[in-house]
Amino acid sequence: MRLLVTGGLGFIGSNFILTMLKSYKDLSIINLDLITYAGNFENLKDVENYGDRYQFIRGDITDLNLVGEIGSMKPDVIINFAAESHVDRSILDSSQFLKTNIIGTQVLLDCCREHKIDRFVQISTDEVYGSLGPSDPPFTENNNLKPNSPYSASKASADMLARAYHKTYCMDVVITRCSNNYGPLQFPEKLIPLMITNAIQDQELPVYGDGMNVRDWIHVMDHCRAIDTVMRKGKAGEIYNIGGSCEYHNIDIVRLILNKLGKPASLIKHVMDRPGHDRRYAMNADKLADHLGWKPLIDFEEGIDETIKWYIGNEDWWRRIKTGEYLTYCEQWYGALKN
Ligand code: NAD
Numbered sequence: 001m002r003l004l005v006t007g008g009l010g011f012i013g014s015n016f017i018l019t020m021l022k023s024y025k026d027l028s029i030i031n032l033d034l035i036t037y038a039g040n041f042e043n044l045k046d047v048e049n050y051g052d053r054y055q056f057i058r059g060d061i062t063d064l065n066l067v068g069e070i071g072s073m074k075p076d077v078i079i080n081f082a083a084e085s086h087v088d089r090s091i092l093d094s095s096q097f098l099k100t101n102i103i104g105t106q107v108l109l110d111c112c113r114e115h116k117i118d119r120f121v122q123i124s125t126d127e128v129y130g131s132l133g134p135s136d137p138p139f140t141e142n143n144n145l146k147p148n149s150p151y152s153a154s155k156a157s158a159d160m161l162a163r164a165y166h167k168t169y170c171m172d173v174v175i176t177r178c179s180n181n182y183g184p185l186q187f188p189e190k191l192i193p194l195m196i197t198n199a200i201q202d203q204e205l206p207v208y209g210d211g212m213n214v215r216d217w218i219h220v221m222d223h224c225r226a227i228d229t230v231m232r233k234g235k236a237g238e239i240y241n242i243g244g245s246c247e248y249h250n251i252d253i254v255r256l257i258l259n260k261l262g263k264p265a266s267l268i269k270h271v272m273d274r275p276g277h278d279r280r281y282a283m284n285a286d287k288l289a290d291h292l293g294w295k296p297l298i299d300f301e302e303g304i305d306e307t308i309k310w311y312i313g314n315e316d317w318w319r320r321i322k323t324g325e326y327l328t329y330c331e332q333w334y335g336a337l338k339n
Pocket residue numbers: 006007008009010011012013032033034035036037038039040059060061062080081082083084085086100104123124125126155177178179180181182187
C-alpha cells in the first residue's frame with residue numbers, strides 16, 4: 001500500500017508516519033509538507049532507516065500543479081493532516097487557515113478524483129461541533145456543526161467539502177474527528193507542551209480565564225491507531241469520532257504538570273480569556289468502537305508521565321522552536337489578549 005500523507009512533519013502526521021513505517025513492512029509513504037512554522041524536519045530524522053519506503057516532497061497542498069504531479073504517482077490513499085492547527089493564531093489572522101484548510105482540501109479532493117485514488121481520509125477535529133454545556137452528553141457524529149473559531153470554521157468547511165465530493169462524485173471519502181491530542185513532538189504553543197516547557201524554564205504558566213474549560217484528552221498514538229483503523233476498515237462516506245473519554249479542566253492539567261515536575265503553583269498566571277473560547281469538548285467514540293473495534297489504550301496519567309519525560313529528554317528540540325517566529329507570535333498574541 002502506498003500512502004500520500006500531507007502535513008507529515010507536524011505533530012500528529014510525524015507520529016503517524018513513524019508508527020506506520022515501523023508497523024507495516026509492505027507500506028510506503030510520500031510525505032507532502034510545506035514546512036511552515038509548525039513543520040519540523042527533525043521530527044522524522046529516523047525515517048532514513050526506511051530507504052525508498054519514505055519519500056519527502058516539500059510543497060503546498062494548495063499548489064494545483066504539484067499536487068497533480070504527486071497524484072500521477074498513484075498513491076492508494078491520501079491522508080490529509082496538513083492544516084493550520086492553532087486556534088489562537090486563527091484569532092490573530094484567519095487568512096492562511098482558510099487557504100490551507102479549505103482550498104488545500106479542495107485541491108487534494110480534486111486530485112483524488114482526477115487520478116482515481118482509492119480513498120481520501122480527512123483528519124478533522126471535535127471543534128467543528130462547537131461547545132458543550134457541563135451536563136450535555138458528549139458529541140456524536142450526528143451533532144450539528146457549530147464551529148466557534150476561525151480555525152474550527154475552516155475545518156468544518158473542509159469536512160463539508162469532503163462530504164460533498166463523496167455525494168456528488170461517489171468518491172470514497174472518510175472523515176475522522178478527534179479530540180485534543182498530547183504526546184511527543186507536539187509544538188509548544190499547545191496547552192500541554194507549553195505548560196511542561198514553561199514549567200521546566202520556571203516561566204509563568206498562562207491559564208486563560210478561570211481555567212475551568214474542559215478538554216477530552218487522547219494520546220497521539222491512540223489517535224494514529226484510530227486513523228489506521230478507519231483508513232483500512234472505515235465505510236465510505238462515514239464520519240468517525242475519536243476520543244479518549246478523558247475529560248479534564250485545564251487548571252487541573254496545569255496543576256498535575258506542576259506537581260509532576262515538582263514546581264510551585266505560584267507559576268500559574270490567570271490571563272485574559274481567549275475570545276470565543278469553547279467551554280467544553282467531549283467525544284462519544286462508540287461508533288468507532290462498535291463498528292471497527294477501536295478503543296483508546298493509553299492511560300492519561302501514564303501518557304502524561306511519558307510525555308513529560310520526552311520533553312525533559314528533548315530540550316534541544318523545543319528550545320530551538322521557542323525562538324524567532326515563536327517569540328514574535330507570542331508577543332502579538334499576548335498583546336492582542338490585553339487589548
Ligand atoms: P501541526 O500544526 O503540528 O502540523 C501541521 C503540519 O502541516 C505542519 O507540518 C505544517 O508544515 C503542515 N502544513 C501546513 N500548511 C501546509 C500546506 N499549505 N501545505 C502542506 N503542508 C502544510 O498540526 P497537528 O496538531 O499535527 O494536526 C494535524 C491535523 O490533525 C490537523 O488537520 C488538525 O486540524 C487535526 N487535529 C489536531 C488535533 C490536535 O489536538 N493537535 C486534534 C484533532 C484534529
